[in-house]
Amino acid sequence: MLSVGYHDVPKGKVAMIVTDLEMRAPQLRGVPCPDGVTFERITPDVARYLDLFGRVGRDWLWYGRTLLPEDELAALISDPGVHIYTLMKDGQPEALLELDFRTENACELVYFGLTRALIGTGAGAYLLDRGIELGFAAGIDRFHLHTCTVDSPQALGFYRRAGLVPIAQRVEIADDPRITQGYDRALAPHVPLIDP
Secondary structure, eight states, rough: OOOOOOOOOOTTEEEEEEEEEEESSOOOOOOOTTEEEEEEEEEOOOOHHHHHHHHGGGGGGGOOGGGHHHHHHHHHHHHHTTEEEEEETTEEOEEEEEEEESSSEEEEEEEEOOOOOOTTTTTTHHHEEEEEEEEHHOOSSSSEEETTTTTTTTTHHHHHHHOOOOEEEEEEEEEEEHHOOOOOTTTTTOOOOOOO
16 A cells, blocks of 8 residues: 655656546447448457557557467457457558456456547547447446556546546556557657656
């Protein structure tokens, strides 16, 4: 347990405030699908998954899936309890909606985001509506996710406006992927990069 006060973050690390949110009954905003976009379930191989994961999340320093050995990632994304969806635009997947149904009566929104091609189009609200709808259609009683301060600065407010309720916060300290994973050092300018 952290005591009240300041705590040093080691150089080469990032510190994140992680907020857990949940929804206990479906709340849909009824946002229409943007023109020229289609919602689809996909079953990507590892290379296609990592390409989409990177295009959606690299600006926000998403790295979790890049650390998994290829065989573990392949098993995860092909698990029948994990459902992956996207928004297709001009024949290209431009969004990631990853739902995990492997816990009884629950659906975790594990990864959610848009590429730059769809940001600002209303596609995010439409995609989240589909995730909530699919989750509760499966008979769950809890739809949940977590976001953090490394993600888009708009993420927490976006989820709260959708009806998700914050239920807990944690501090996470991790290796900075701009240092350990070779990510572009200019990514996530809202997150200080402090070399070791």
